[in-house]
Amino acid sequence: MILNQFLLLAAVLFCVGVYGVLARRNGIMVLMSVELILNSVNINLVAFGAFRDHVAGEVFALFVIAVAAAEVGIGLAIVLMIYRNRRSIDLTEADLLKG
Amino acid sequence: MFAAALVAADETVAYGPSSTDSAGFFLDYAWLVPLLPALSFLVILLFGKRMRGGGAGLGIAAVSGSFVLSIGALITWFDHRDEAHEGVAAVHRSVGWLTSGGVTFDAGILLDGLSVMMLLVVTAVSLLVHIYSTDYVAGDSRYTHFFAFLSLFTATMLFFVLSDNTLQMIVGWELVGVCSFVLIGHWWEEKPNSDAALKAFLTNRVGDVGLLVGVSILFFAAGNTFDTLTLSERVNAGEVSHTALLAASLCLLAAVMSKSGQFILHTWLPDAMAGPTPVSALIHAATMVVAGIYMVARLYPVFWEGMSIAGSSINMLALVGAVTLLFGGLLAFTQNDIKKVLAYSTVSQLGYMVMALGVGAWTAAMFHLFTHAFFKACLFLGSGSVSHAVHSFDMKADMGGLRKAMPHTYRTFLVASLALMGLPPLAGFWSKDEILAGTGGWGFFGGTQANGAYTLMLVMGMLGSAVTAAYMTRVIYLTFFGEYRGHGQPHESGPRIIVPLYLLATVALLGGLVNMPKGFQLWPKAWQERFGHYFEPEAAYFPYIAHARPSWSLGIAATVVALAGAGAAWRYYFKAVASRSAASAQSLTEIDDGPVSRGGLPRAAHTTLVNKYYLDHLYNGVIVKAVKGPIAKAAYWINQRVIDAVVNTAGRRSVTAGRAVYDHVDQTLIDRIIVDGSGRASDATGENLRTIQTGKVQQYAAILFAAATILAGVFMLILSL
Numbered sequence: 152m153i154l155n156q157f158l159l160l161a162a163v164l165f166c167v168g169v170y171g172v173l174a175r176r177n178g179i180m181v182l183m184s185v186e187l188i189l190n191s192v193n194i195n196l197v198a199f200g201a202f203r204d205h206v207a208g209e210v211f212a213l214f215v216i217a218v219a220a221a222e223v224g225i226g227l228a229i230v231l232m233i234y235r236n237r238r239s240i241d242l243t244e245a246d247l248l249k250g
Numbered sequence: 251m252f253a254a255a256l257v258a259a260d261e262t263v264a265y266g267p268s269s270t271d272s273a274g275f276f277l278d279y280a281w282l283v284p285l286l287p288a289l290s291f292l293v294i295l296l297f298g299k300r301m302r303g304g305g306a307g308l309g310i311a312a313v314s315g316s317f318v319l320s321i322g323a324l325i326t327w328f329d330h331r332d333e334a335h336e337g338v339a340a341v342h343r344s345v346g347w348l349t350s351g352g353v354t355f356d357a358g359i360l361l362d363g364l365s366v367m368m369l370l371v372v373t374a375v376s377l378l379v380h381i382y383s384t385d386y387v388a389g390d391s392r393y394t395h396f397f398a399f400l401s402l403f404t405a406t407m408l409f410f411v412l413s414d415n416t417l418q419m420i421v422g423w424e425l426v427g428v429c430s431f432v433l434i435g436h437w438w439e440e441k442p443n444s445d446a447a448l449k450a451f452l453t454n455r456v457g458d459v460g461l462l463v464g465v466s467i468l469f470f471a472a473g474n475t476f477d478t479l480t481l482s483e484r485v486n487a488g489e490v491s492h493t494a495l496l497a498a499s500l501c502l503l504a505a506v507m508s509k510s511g512q513f514i515l516h517t518w519l520p521d522a523m524a525g526p527t528p529v530s531a532l533i534h535a536a537t538m539v540v541a542g543i544y545m546v547a548r549l550y551p552v553f554w555e556g557m558s559i560a561g562s563s564i565n566m567l568a569l570v571g572a573v574t575l576l577f578g579g580l581l582a583f584t585q586n587d588i589k590k591v592l593a594y595s596t597v598s599q600l601g602y603m604v605m606a607l608g609v610g611a612w613t614a615a616m617f618h619l620f621t622h623a624f625f626k627a628c629l630f631l632g633s634g635s636v637s638h639a640v641h642s643f644d645m646k647a648d649m650g651g652l653r654k655a656m657p658h659t660y661r662t663f664l665v666a667s668l669a670l671m672g673l674p675p676l677a678g679f680w681s682k683d684e685i686l687a688g689t690g691g692w693g694f695f696g697g698t699q700a701n702g703a704y705t706l707m708l709v710m711g712m713l714g715s716a717v718t719a720a721y722m723t724r725v726i727y728l729t730f731f732g733e734y735r736g737h738g739q740p741h742e743s744g745p746r747i748i749v750p751l752y753l754l755a756t757v758a759l760l761g762g763l764v765n766m767p768k769g770f771q772l773w774p775k776a777w778q779e780r781f782g783h784y785f786e787p788e789a790a791y792f793p794y795i796a797h798a799r800p801s802w803s804l805g806i807a808a809t810v811v812a813l814a815g816a817g818a819a820w821r822y823y824f825k826a827v828a829s830r831s832a833a834s835a836q837s838l839t840e841i842d843d844g845p846v847s848r849g850g851l852p853r854a855a856h857t858t859l860v861n862k863y864y865l866d867h868l869y870n871g872v873i874v875k876a877v878k879g880p881i882a883k884a885a886y887w888i889n890q891r892v893i894d895a896v897v898n899t900a901g902r903r904s905v906t907a908g909r910a911v912y913d914h915v916d917q918t919l920i921d922r923i924i925v926d927g928s929g930r931a932s933d934a935t936g937e938n939l940r941t942i943q944t945g946k947v948q949q950y951a952a953i954l955f956a957a958a959t960i961l962a963g964v965f966m967l968i969l970s971l
Binding site: 169172173174181242243245246247248249 | 943944945946947948951952955
């Protein structure tokens with residue numbers, strides 16, 4: 152079984168995603184990086200599902216895809232509102248919650 | 251949700267003695283029968299108003315589809331039964347619905363003779379009622395709504411009939427109750443109608459408690475199963491304790507008493523006449539009230555063992571039925587509303603069915619259910635046709651002499667009445683005679699040798715048959731003979747009302763032929779007892795029942811008794827009352843110096859009947875008043891004197907105690923040390939922690955990922971140890 156290759160691919164994607172989330176300042180890029188993380192998880196789920204010959208993995212991956220779609224919808228709306236208020240989507244500037 | 255998805259993904263599961271291989275399209279896909287009207291309910295409810303004909307056409311189409319599928323199921327079942335040599339397996343299809351606590355809840359269908367027969371009866375009567383309604387409720391303000399719920403009513407009854415487990419039966423049972431509530435209260439703008447709907451619903455709730463408890467007892471007693479087949483088999487094999495079965499069957503009997511209108515919980519049923527007549531026909535013939543009978547028939551081993559039906563001479567089930575059939579029938583005498591007479595007649599006929607089940611005459615009970623469904627539907631639709639013409643249900647005030655104005659209604663009503671009276675050769679005779687034979691109480695010329703010697707039940711059945719014949723003679727006289735007493739010119743109803751009447755009357759005329767007694771000399775041997783042969787289960791899930799021998803002498807005696815009842819009423823109405831009417835040149839409904847007006851016992855009996863044995867007084871006047879009056883007063887007294895005194899004393903004491911506590915504990919300990927101290931502590935902590943709250947999302951994310959990484963590391967460390 153070539154499970155390892157899938158897991159490696161997923162791990163790489165995950166790391167790329169985490170880097171994007173932490174390092175990019177552009178809100179949209181951060182959202183895209185979150186998608187990368189989610190999809191790396193999907194790869195893991197499907198790979199394990201196929202490996203163990205059980206449909207649960209695919210079912211969960213479908214759930215994740217559906218949830219991710221909703222998440223992106225809300226995320227983009229937030230970014231849009233930030234842009235309207237500040238004329239910028241630089242996340243480092245959005246720090247109204249500072250304690 | 252996830253678990254359900256997994257279970258559903260498994261292959262279809264089947265238990266028990268059912269065959270898993272295909273049993274033909276109509277049996278495998280019998281779930282389509284309730285599905286069609288259920289879908290039509292949704293569509294009519296959502297889009298009915300915009301459809302041409304207000305959705306009635308769709309309802310009729312859906313029920314026709316169900317009817318055709320039921321016919322298909324019936325024919326397939328005949329083949330299935332003929333192929334089986336010894337015993338016949340029920341067709342059982344089910345899917346796991348959800349699993350909880352090690353118990354799998356299934357949803358499925360169970361087809362054997364019983365359910366196939368019920369499918370046919372329900373869809374046939376419902377189809378005719380649908381067609382009839384297009385004329386009867388035409389122009390009603392909630393026409394669409396009416397047809398939507400007519401569809402749902404049919405769907406829920408079919409769903410109930412197909413249930414393969416007791417849990418699903420409860421669901422169907424309650425849904426039928428809700429639909430009847432909606433339909434009885436169809437004209438809810440008038441207070442009595444909505445009261446009647448509430449009464450039907452609430453009385454049924456009383457019995458529903460019995461159903462819930464009974465099903466729970468059965469579940470635990472039979473080893474954690476809801477499955478009807480498994481349950482019945484275990485009961486039959488003697489694996490369930492008799493005490494548990496007795497308790498369960500008594501609880502279920504309470505449910506039957508409320509649903510099927512058995513004496514003392516029957517009071518909702520005559521009031522249910524407040525609904526539109528087609529609904530009454532549907533409730534009283536094919537749905538609602540026969541649900542109780544069906545439930546007993548379906549869980550028959552429970553009653554068979556629990557009530558010790560075999561070899562006995564009395565049991566609760568038979569007694570309830572016998573009392574109901576006689577006392578319900580007597581009530582029909584004093585009613586002037588034609589539909590109420592028929593309602594009490596239904597109570598009485600349901601009593602016959604319950605009694606038959608109680609004495610072990612299972613096939614006779616089902617056969618009577620079958621014939622009764624058709625002739626009673628015919629009677630109800632006939633009474634609707636009459637009231638459509640005279641705009642009233644009052645036989646004494648507004649009817650009379652309608653036989654000339656409404657010849658078609660008269661003819662069909664007469665045929666159905668004769669069937670109800672049990673006169674040969676109409677359908678009712680054969681089914682009623684089979685019940686009487688099934689009591690095993692007939693001792694002459696060799697007797698009938700059934701499951702026990704239920705002599706009392708035979709006597710009650712005979713008396714009931716005389717009473718039935720007499721009150722139906724009264725109805726026919728008051729409605730169709732004498733002079734017309736109402737207003738306006740009555741006219742015959744249209745074809746959409748007449749054609750269903752003729753179809754139903756035909757079945758009432760010939761329905762008996764499907765179950766001619768075994769050994770009946772005048773009928774070909776191959777065609778005898780077809781109903782019992784095809785519909786009575788012969789399998790491990792059904793008790794071994796001894797069949798009564800048909801008896802010529804009993805048949806003749808029953809006919810003579812019925813004729814005597816009819817004759818007495820005929821002498822009074824057609825002779826005495828009619829001649830007085832002719833003499834006084836006006837249409838009379840009774841004689842001034844008749845037995846009732848002479849005082850004494852007849853008068854007292856009449857008053858009791860008019861007041862319906864004072865049962866409504868008992869329920870409203872005594873039980874409800876007792877709760878409202880003395881008990882409420884007593885509760886108030888206790889409230890004022892006992893509870894308030896306690897409260898006051900306690901209050902005073904606590905004020906004193908409170909003051910002491912306030913001075914010492916509250917001010918010093920709590921305020922100074924705990925409250926102020928904790929405030930200062932959190933203030934300091936907050937000052938220190940706020941430096942982490944930068945407001946920058948990415949810093950939060952970095953902390954999150956760092957923590958996750960550390961946790962993952964710890965996790966792997968623990969795993970590797």
